[in-house]
């Protein structure tokens with residue numbers, strides 16, 4: 001059990017972070033013991049180290065259970081008692097028939113990120129604890145046999161970048177839940193118990209109950225394994241980033257080129273680099289399967305090899321290994337929507353009324369009629385890549401492509417490193433950042449970490 005005297009000293013938990021540069025922090029508070037402890041510890045920490053930083057508590061009412069609105073108001077009352085600003089945000093969108101937990105989670109982070117934006121900050125604090133971390137890695141270890149990709153065993157990172165813009169920071173990852181509850185009991189603070197946390201039809205409550213019956217040793221082992229997996233994941237990410245930096249170029253929009261000697265690089269790092277580049281080129285929702293990427297990597301050493309993986313055509317030739325979005329299953333023509341991500345590859349920004357505009361894939365016929373700049377790539381590949389890029393039309397009249405970083409009739413499309421990076425854990429920042437630089441995507445904001453830690457986010 002963690003022995004830190006957090007009843008008087010939040011320092012050991014918070015010293016990883018540097019919030020002084022932020023105008024405000026948003027604390028995500030459900031009212032449960034973890035997030036309530038987070039709120040009070042953060043308040044103490046800011047009072048001591050950064051009194052100018054505003055603390056705002058936000059509760060998301062998912063409106064999935066009767067009574068959820070009342071609970072949010074209970075959190076409001078606790079915050080009022082402590083003089084902390086508090087907002088309640090309600091998930092009002094349509095609820096899916098299946099996959100409610102995942103949809104609710106995404107909606108919650110979107111609402112929290114929106115609240116952070118309104119407060120002029122890019123940091124959301126959550127109350128994830130060491131117990132949550134142990135549950136996460138043990139659940140993932142249970143599923144690993146099927147997938148064999150050990151990245152997930154690293155668990156949750158201290159900081160995770162959400163949608164490329166907002167940091168989710170987890171100061172309590174080193175604290176045990178019971179220690180936090182002792183802290184609250186000492187302060188005579190009551191917390192709310194969420195019935196979903198003990199509903200054993202869900203995987204996490206089942207794991208939580210199983211762990212509760214065990215001794216602490218299983219949790220300690222899981223945490224040590226997670227720390228070592230995180231170290232390995234970060235190191236592999238840095239090696240992959242180095243390979244991307246030295247071997248990858250972006251000769252023309254939509255086409256990534258790897259120098260031929262990439263095929264001779266150390267397989268573990270090269271396969272990881274390849275998966276990340278496939279994620280960027282194809283825009284698929286997840287990184288490609290590890291085993292399939294290993295098979296492709298083993299074959300790109302052949303002088304002529306062509307395969308499709310994860311919506312991406314991999315075309316290995318004498319001039320290099322080229323990656324581009326395959327022509328199948330591109331989005332149907334539709335009006336551009338503000339902040340939507342087109343085909344998992346371009347985030348749209350729509351300023352004017354775009355009602356009469358249509359966004360559609362360029363298509364091969366149109367790509368063939370356009371000039372191809374002199375590029376370090378075969379013209380046929382440059383055209384095939386261009387055919388998959390978004391074009392803007394108005395009533396059958398072609399207006400232009402969205403690959404240039406300028407607004408066209410109030411619409412622009414900024415490249416993104418791919419949906420796999422929607423929640424980007426700190427361990428993966430290095431390969432994601434170098435990929436962003438390669439394809440012209442926005443670079444990530446500085447993480448809210450103390451200087452000596454930030455370089456290793």
Ligand SMILES: Nc1ncnc2c1ncn2[C@@H]1O[C@H](COP(=O)(O)OP(=O)(O)OP(=O)(O)O)[C@@H](O)[C@H]1O
Nearest residue numbers: 028029030034035058059060061105125126127128
């Ligand atoms: N309704 C809510 N309103 C505000 N914050 C919340 C809410 N629910 C959860 N959180 C935040 O998320 C943290 C984790 O909560 P919980 O473990 O219940 O969620 P989860 O969905 O398992 O987490 P994850 O974000 O890892 O998927 C909490 O400590 C709190 O900071």
